[in-house]
Amino acid sequence: MNRLLVVVLVLVLAAGAALLLRGRRAAGPPATLGPSAGPVATEPVDAATSDAARAPRRSVAVEGRWGSAAGEFGRTGAADGNLALPMAVAVAGRDTLVLDQENGRVQRFAGGRLVGSFPAGKAAQDLVPLPAGGAAVLDRLGAATLTFLGDDGKTLATLPLAGGPIREGGAVTGVFADAEGVYVEREHRELVRLADASGHADRDRPTLWGRPTRDGKQLLRAAITDRAAGTLTVSVAARSNGAMDFASTVTLDGPILHLVLLDSDRRGRIYAAAAIGRPGPAGVTDERVAVVRLERDGRVSGRIALPALPEADEVFRPVAVDDDGAIYELVSSPAGLAVVRFELP
Numbered sequence: 001m002n003r004l005l006v007v008v009l010v011l012v013l014a015a016g017a018a019l020l021l022r023g024r025r026a027a028g029p030p031a032t033l034g035p036s037a038g039p040v041a042t043e044p045v046d047a048a049t050s051d052a053a054r055a056p057r058r059s060v061a062v063e064g065r066w067g068s069a070a071g072e073f074g075r076t077g078a079a080d081g082n083l084a085l086p087m088a089v090a091v092a093g094r095d096t097l098v099l100d101q102e103n104g105r106v107q108r109f110a111g112g113r114l115v116g117s118f119p120a121g122k123a124a125q126d127l128v129p130l131p132a133g134g135a136a137v138l139d140r141l142g143a144a145t146l147t148f149l150g151d152d153g154k155t156l157a158t159l160p161l162a163g164g165p166i167r168e169g170g171a172v173t174g175v176f177a178d179a180e181g182v183y184v185e186r187e188h189r190e191l192v193r194l195a196d197a198s199g200h201a202d203r204d205r206p207t208l209w210g211r212p213t214r215d216g217k218q219l220l221r222a223a224i225t226d227r228a229a230g231t232l233t234v235s236v237a238a239r240s241n242g243a244m245d246f247a248s249t250v251t252l253d254g255p256i257l258h259l260v261l262l263d264s265d266r267r268g269r270i271y272a273a274a275a276i277g278r279p280g281p282a283g284v285t286d287e288r289v290a291v292v293r294l295e296r297d298g299r300v301s302g303r304i305a306l307p308a309l310p311e312a313d314e315v316f317r318p319v320a321v322d323d324d325g326a327i328y329e330l331v332s333s334p335a336g337l338a339v340v341r342f343e344l345p
Helices: 002-026
Strands: 057-065 088-092 095-100 105-110 113-119 126-129 135-139 145-149 155-160 172-178 181-186 191-195 218-226 231-238 244-251 256-264 270-280 283-294 300-306 319-321 327-332 336-343
Touching (some): 145 181, 256 283
Antiparallel strands (some): 057 336, 145 155, 181 191, 256 270, 327 336
16 A cells, blocks of 8 residues: 555656646746847737747857858957948848948858858948849948849949939938839839840839838838837738738837838738837847737737847847748858858747
């Protein structure tokens, strides 16, 4: 009888230990993440989504040391001041493009391997893949131009930014492209069509109300509604007639520092992201990048948190979306740069 009691007691203790261990594992990673840590999954609006489906997958698409050799990335500046790093990341099909500003080039990677390197000015800050291949590179503060590059890296055309609604290059806040043309954004508001998709200049320079979605059906805008409360509003209009489809206000998990992403995938789903954190006397704490995915009707269908953007680093487009809705983020460390790919649940 005593032996039976001992066996039962051992089984009860083992079950309790298993439950305790399971509870600790369910707590997840810490709220503040470094460059080597994975993202924190947040609760999607759809409560029917299972816990397993919410866990985002993470992989390294590109990585390289600091330097000037092929496949490396340029960095200048003091560690305790502003560091000049690669300025932008973009995704073209299965390839990843990195604007390596300090080395004056765009590097193209396929499957993590360098497959091309194209010249770009050292003042270039943004780039966008072109529908027919190649890329358009934005220099807003130096030469104030938009340069079209072919797949072979040769310059196809160079257009001045100033003209029409754009008074000077510093007013441009991004470059975008679709099958209808190539556009620059003016002060985070309307888009101005500088050329057709092949790089032929549009002298009329017509405007769009917002950024075109990848499926060509809608136009997007985003604005911080309440910085301290962590709310932003994504507004969507029909491209065909300009009628408003919806305006959706989203609450993030902390105060908003600045917006870093507004884009879509080929299914028309919309992605907005902001750097968030809690400012205090000693600086910003609990900093990270919050990403929200909205369906075509404005319903939030997924959220994740990415590693924080390094405070000292100046990067123009640190986050990008591919056709399938995966998120790519530039993540730096003392050793080098990585482009990390995250899949939303």
